[in-house]
Amino acid sequence: MRLSEFIVLHVDRIVDEWEQFAKTITPAAESMDSVALRDHARSILLAAARDMCKPQTPSEQAAKARGEGPEKTPSLDEAGASHGELRHAVGFDLVQMTSEFRHLRACVIRLWVNSLQSPDLAYFQDMIRFNEAIDEALAESTATYAEGVNRSRDIFLAILGHDLRAPLQAVSMSTELLLRKAALEGDVLKCAINIQRSTGHLAVMVGDLLELVRSRLGKHLPIEPAPMDMADAAGEAIARACAGQPECDPTLDVQGDTRGTWDPRRLDQMLQNLIGNALQHGSSKREVKLCLKGETDSIRLTVHNDGAPIPTDAIPTIFDPLVRSASEALGEPTTSLGLGLFIVKEVVDAHQGTIEVSSSEMDGTTFTVVLPRKVIRL
The missing domain is CATH 1.10.287 (Helix Hairpins)
Structure with missing residues (x-):
């Protein structure tokens, strides 16, 4: 039986062995279920089998060996890239992730060779084609994993x-x-x-x-939720934001119960950046207003300042990294690199909340954050 046929016929058995090996990669695998452990193994194998069935000339084979093939296998590359991304997300290191491919290669060859009764020259060609496919998937996984590491850093x-x-x-x-x-x-x-x-x-x-890191940013902030009172955190954030600025005097209005379970350090980042943004862009440092309102299952925070409104076309990208205000883009003096509101959005997302902004000449600019009182562990 040709290797591509063997892979398709025995794909479930091979994936079972992949899963058993992935279980041994601790501590990352300890919290993973069967679906996560098996991940894209089946997709990688079936894509490899399809690739092996395509005609390939000796010159194309030599080019592929040098990583210079005329075209790649989209389904194989997609599965490999997704695997690298997910393994990075769950905590595998690069050596552990690549060891899965080493084991997969060895497993397939062992099972296939044991099934052969009279191998011929074509079977050795099958091994070469299979190794090429696995190397392509490994390259995509490694590249995507490395990108995830760089973005996290x-x-x-x-x-x-x-x-x-x-x-x-x-x-x-x-x-x-x-x-x-x-x-x-x-x-x-x-x-x-x-x-x-x-x-x-x-x-x-x-x-x-x-x-x-101006042009290289990442995602997914880790959080450590603990019981806290957002009103206390807001008061402390105002004090720090206004240190050394006598003209700074934001008001804080607290309504209802403002206690919940959040990450105190991350919420301080959020508050500092929202307050700092309002002080920087408001027409008066004395007219920045914060309001905290305790609702049944959530807390609503609004931060308001008067002044020039945010351009309508800028609002959809205001939380994107490295996006600067119109005044900054025109070359006016500033220390902003466009990270403050990006960090705010990351903190809100990490707490499974929402953030919105409204801005007009008449009503000024208001950022509204709604956070659930307790973060649900995913």
């Missing part, structure tokens, strides 16, 4: 760099106030100057970090 670096700027600004402005208004002398003056200089150096480093 880049989103971490981008958010780290973005969030470092708020405390750095608070330290910098507080130091400047001390140097201007306090009569510092001797060692105390030297310490204040050193803090000011060091903060400047750190700001440059953070800027370099953000430039590094």
